[in-house]
Amino acid sequence: MARPPRSALESPATVAAASDTPVLELRGITKRFPGVLANDHVDLDLRRGEVHALLGENGAGKSTLMNILYGLYRPDEGEILLNGKPAEFTSPHGAIAAGIGMVHQHFMLIPVMTVAENIVLASEPRRNGVLLDTAAAERRVRELAEQFSFHIDPHARVQDITVGQQQRVEILKALYRRADILILDEPTAVLTPQEAVELFEILRRLVADGMSVIFISHKLNEVLDIADRITVLRRGRKIDTIPREGATEAGLARMMVGREVLFRVDKQATTPGGRLLQVDDLHVRDERGLETVRGVSFDVRAGEIVAIAGVDGNGQTQLIDAITGLQKPDSGHVVVAGEDLTGGSAHSFLEHGVGHIPEDRHRRGLVLEFTLAENLVLHDYAKEPYATRGFLHPKRIVEAARGLLKEFDVRGGTPETRASALSGGNQQKVVVAREVARDPKVLIAAQPTRGLDVGAIEFVHRRLVEERNEGRAVLLVSLELDEVLSLADRILVIYEGQIVGQYDPSVSEEELGIAMTGGAREAVA
Amino acid sequence: MNTFAASMDRFRFGPRQVARLGIVLGILAFFFALPPIEARAYVVPLLVGLLGAACGIWAVTRGVGRIAWGAVTVGVLGIVLGVLATRSSGTHLHIVVSWGALVASTLVWATPLTFAAIGGMFSERSGVVNIGLEGMMLSGAFFGVLGADKFNSWAMGILVAAVAGGCFALLHAFFAIQLRADQIVGGTAINFLALGVTGYFFIQVYGDVGSPGNLPRIPNVNIPGLKHVTFLGDAFGQLNLMVWLSFVLLIVAHVVMFKTPIGLRIRAVGEHPRAAETVGISVYLIRYASVTLSGVLAALGGAYLAVGFVGSFNENMTAGRGFIALAALIFGNWRPFGAFAAALLFGASTALSFRLATYSDSAAVLFQALPYVLTLIAVAGVIGRSVPPASVGRPYSKQ
Ligand SMILES: Nc1ncnc2c1ncn2[C@@H]1O[C@H](COP(=O)(O)OP(=O)(O)OP(=O)(O)O)[C@@H](O)[C@H]1O
Numbered sequence: 001m002a003r004p005p006r007s008a009l010e011s012p013a014t015v016a017a018a019s020d021t022p023v024l025e026l027r028g029i030t031k032r033f034p035g036v037l038a039n040d041h042v043d044l045d046l047r048r049g050e051v052h053a054l055l056g057e058n059g060a061g062k063s064t065l066m067n068i069l070y071g072l073y074r075p076d077e078g079e080i081l082l083n084g085k086p087a088e089f090t091s092p093h094g095a096i097a098a099g100i101g102m103v104h105q106h107f108m109l110i111p112v113m114t115v116a117e118n119i120v121l122a123s124e125p126r127r128n129g130v131l132l133d134t135a136a137a138e139r140r141v142r143e144l145a146e147q148f149s150f151h152i153d154p155h156a157r158v159q160d161i162t163v164g165q166q167q168r169v170e171i172l173k174a175l176y177r178r179a180d181i182l183i184l185d186e187p188t189a190v191l192t193p194q195e196a197v198e199l200f201e202i203l204r205r206l207v208a209d210g211m212s213v214i215f216i217s218h219k220l221n222e223v224l225d226i227a228d229r230i231t232v233l234r235r236g237r238k239i240d241t242i243p244r245e246g247a248t249e250a251g252l253a254r255m256m257v258g259r260e261v262l263f264r265v266d267k268q269a270t271t272p273g274g275r276l277l278q279v280d281d282l283h284v285r286d287e288r289g290l291e292t293v294r295g296v297s298f299d300v301r302a303g304e305i306v307a308i309a310g311v312d313g314n315g316q317t318q319l320i321d322a323i324t325g326l327q328k329p330d331s332g333h334v335v336v337a338g339e340d341l342t343g344g345s346a347h348s349f350l351e352h353g354v355g356h357i358p359e360d361r362h363r364r365g366l367v368l369e370f371t372l373a374e375n376l377v378l379h380d381y382a383k384e385p386y387a388t389r390g391f392l393h394p395k396r397i398v399e400a401a402r403g404l405l406k407e408f409d410v411r412g413g414t415p416e417t418r419a420s421a422l423s424g425g426n427q428q429k430v431v432v433a434r435e436v437a438r439d440p441k442v443l444i445a446a447q448p449t450r451g452l453d454v455g456a457i458e459f460v461h462r463r464l465v466e467e468r469n470e471g472r473a474v475l476l477v478s479l480e481l482d483e484v485l486s487l488a489d490r491i492l493v494i495y496e497g498q499i500v501g502q503y504d505p506s507v508s509e510e511e512l513g514i515a516m517t518g519g520a521r522e523a524v525a
Numbered sequence: 526m527n528t529f530a531a532s533m534d535r536f537r538f539g540p541r542q543v544a545r546l547g548i549v550l551g552i553l554a555f556f557f558a559l560p561p562i563e564a565r566a567y568v569v570p571l572l573v574g575l576l577g578a579a580c581g582i583w584a585v586t587r588g589v590g591r592i593a594w595g596a597v598t599v600g601v602l603g604i605v606l607g608v609l610a611t612r613s614s615g616t617h618l619h620i621v622v623s624w625g626a627l628v629a630s631t632l633v634w635a636t637p638l639t640f641a642a643i644g645g646m647f648s649e650r651s652g653v654v655n656i657g658l659e660g661m662m663l664s665g666a667f668f669g670v671l672g673a674d675k676f677n678s679w680a681m682g683i684l685v686a687a688v689a690g691g692c693f694a695l696l697h698a699f700f701a702i703q704l705r706a707d708q709i710v711g712g713t714a715i716n717f718l719a720l721g722v723t724g725y726f727f728i729q730v731y732g733d734v735g736s737p738g739n740l741p742r743i744p745n746v747n748i749p750g751l752k753h754v755t756f757l758g759d760a761f762g763q764l765n766l767m768v769w770l771s772f773v774l775l776i777v778a779h780v781v782m783f784k785t786p787i788g789l790r791i792r793a794v795g796e797h798p799r800a801a802e803t804v805g806i807s808v809y810l811i812r813y814a815s816v817t818l819s820g821v822l823a824a825l826g827g828a829y830l831a832v833g834f835v836g837s838f839n840e841n842m843t844a845g846r847g848f849i850a851l852a853a854l855i856f857g858n859w860r861p862f863g864a865f866a867a868a869l870l871f872g873a874s875t876a877l878s879f880r881l882a883t884y885s886d887s888a889a890v891l892f893q894a895l896p897y898v899l900t901l902i903a904v905a906g907v908i909g910r911s912v913p914p915a916s917v918g919r920p921y922s923k924q
């Protein structure tokens with residue numbers, strides 16, 4: 001049997017008695033990065049057994065605050081109290097020992113190692129005192145996973161499992177270390193709605209056992225669903241802490257952004273033009289040789305947004321790779337603006353006007369070591385006006401970047417900032433800026449708003465609709481039903497590598513949900 | 526049930542096994558033409574080698590990469606060498622190929638490489654490139670001689686060598702980890718520094734006379750029972766203590782790297798230091814320890830060369846062996862047994878190059894380039910690429 005979280009061992013009486021003193025208190029935390037005041041005298045208290053949501057725009061300083069709490073960053077000012085006693089963490093080691101677990105916004109997993117190895121790393125079960133007990137590690141991971149009804153193979157390599165599963169591995173890491181304070185930095189950004197619901201079930205159980213949770217999310221409905229109290233940060237400062245009772249999405253959005261936010265984009269009807277993207281009977285394999293796209297055909301016309309909805313891992317990744325030239329399909333055709341580009345290089349797809357907002361910004365969207373200006377000209381650096389006869393014009397590149405950063409409201413960086421220094425949401429905006437700005441004929445947007453705050457989502461959605469209105473073909477691949485329903489002109493549902501249905505945007509969420517889980521094999525349209 | 530199925534799976538005779546068989550056949554093709562079997566008809570190596578290469582080609586079509594191409598290469602090599610052997614005179618063959626002596630001499634040349642390559646493995650697996658191995662080895666050679674001479678004990682020689690190598694490595698670690706300097710530049714600096722330091726002290730201490738002739742040497746291990754057994758006696762009967770130690774090191778290094786928590790942590794730090802830090806591992810500590818260990822081990826290789834094998838020191842006596850060790854490490858895919866196999870291969874090519882002089886001097890020289898050619902092939906990915914740890918060479922900065 002895996003041991004339950006530490007706090008569950010305490011008697012209910014102690015839990016009740018302790019619930020008045022906050023388990024954790026942050027006082028006046030201040031953190032400066034070169035040129036950025038990331039946290040400005042932030043106070044926060046966490047009660048035992050509560051879910052405390054932390055809200056704020058991209059770059060508001062949420063991750064920074066949590067990294068300070070976890071011992072990854074040192075605060076410039078302020079103090080941390082654990083159960084009323086001052087605590088100082090110089091490394092995550094101390095934080096872990098004090099019962100703090102953290103699931104990071106960008107996963108901290110080692111791709112080439114197995115799930116079990118990732119989970120037990122640094123507190124490994126041993127055999128004969130010195131040897132790594134792999135069998136015990138896998139057994140304990142399996143037990144822990146079963147206890148929370150996660151379906152996960154401890155023996156699989158992390159690089160071979162889906163992001164949703166990686167998320168669970170991260171949570172298991174914290175549970176394995178028997179954390180009683182759990183920090184979740186945007187845990188649902190990469191989850192499907194169903195997976196998010198499952199995660200909340202788990203959180204409720206943990207909290208009932210006396211665990212305390214800090215929960216960061218940009219999805220306000222989730223926050224209203226799970227949180228007991230909500231703290232809002234804006235530009236490094238704490239705006240307020242409020243109870244869930246009486247809070248509304250609109251109210252929270254206003255607190256975060258400082259203005260009213262529209263949750264639905266206005267969309268005029270357009271008449272779609274010619275077919276800019278045609279996909280014909282496409283078959284693609286993943287890196288393990290399994291056929292994950294099995295005969296997909298569809299087209300996208302100028303001036304329409306076609307959304308591909310589906311549960312993560314149903315072939316979306318390979319489909320996108322094949323229609324952006326990142327992977328060669330086994331058979332079938334990809335035709336862009338009348339030209340058959342099947343099997344061509346990513347470069348040729350770019351040249352023919354395919355823009356691509358990739359789903360994983362760290363692996364495919366950005367070169368983290370490069371500056372923002374360099375990242376913004378990643379496709380077109382060799383062309384006028386950025387280069388003439390093989391020589392770059394750094395000044396022009398920087399100037400163009402400055403304009404884009406302003407236009408797309410990227411915060412916390414200048415053109416010379418390295419991409420790795422931006423907050424997650426702002427990194428995403430850089431990718432969107434680059435792809436939209438080069439005026440593609442076909443824009444393929446995979447999870448374009450992953451990790452964005454409500455204000456930024458509104459902005460990106462507006463941009464996508466504008467692109468459509470200007471006669472571009474937009475293919476949206478998204479796990480967010482809200483996003484799909486509010487943007488798409490047509491919705492295709494992908495299930496096990498096949499398009500199993502085509503729907504109008506007026507379809508109900510339920511009907512889509514059923515189709516996405518294989519409930520509707522026949523096209524309804 | 527499950528484990529049973531898994532273990533059955535392992536012993537299945539699939540394309541990989543066929544490819545392995547192909548390699549064996551390729552080697553046999555050459556072997557049959559050599560003493561003691563010494564087939565004189567050229568069809569023998571030709572047929573056996575073709576069979577081996579065919580196995581390889583079949584496996585290639587079944588999607589096996591590295592091993593299958595290996596089988597094809599070995600098969601063709603087996604044919605060429607085997608046919609050449611059937612053409613050459615019997616006496617020449619006997620001079621070049623006396624198996625026992627050849628194995629012993631291969632081990633002699635492979636041992637310094639093994640020590641340094643396994644040292645390098647620790648450093649690189651933790652994410653620090655160590656091209657300073659050469660310098661650390663050289664310092665081990667000199668300080669080993671110095672220690673053995675001054676304390677009049679080979680054991681002290683080994684100890685002093687280890688400390689010296691550790692110090693040079695610590696210096697490399699300080700530049701690479703603390704100051705986040707470029708690791709290639711730092712390693713190169715270590716090499717020149719070691720060359721200078723050992724050269725200076727050598728002249729300072731021993732002047733024109735050179736190191737003393739009566740240096741206490743690391744002893745050989747005589748295995749009495751083995752003496753009169755034909756092949757085994759020549760090969761293993763009189764090996765140096767350090768050669769046996771390198772076998773022990775090989776096994777220990779493998780266990781530590783792949784079967785212990787320490788090894789898991791070292792690999793984690795080399796793959797994704799930030800992830801390692803978030804679970805409470807001290808990236809700096811692991812890297813410092815690994816780099817220092819690499820220096821100690823490389824120095825042991827140098828000490829063997831000077832105090833065990835040659836019995837004296839002369840300037841720059843390692844002559845690039847640290848680099849060959851690095852090549853062995855890469856060729857062996859950053860694994861102890863892989864590196865050892867590569868070290869054996871390179872050792873054998875050195876051993877052979879001395880004997881091949883019987884045939885032709887130029888062929889002998891060409892043979893010495895073999896390690897580098899093979900390494901190029903390995904890193905270029907022609908026969909399945911060697912994959913380095915993901916974060917090797919990248920300095921890590923805490924916030
Ligand atoms: N390592 C760093 N170096 C320099 N600046 C940094 C670094 N990390 C964060 N920042 C800056 O600090 C500010 C706060 O970033 P943080 O990552 O905490 O935001 P966030 O609230 O988590 O945003 P998001 O919702 O986009 O994840 C940003 O302006 C960011 O650019």
Ligand SMILES: [Mg+2]
Nearest residue numbers: 063105423424
């Ligand atoms: Mg963040």
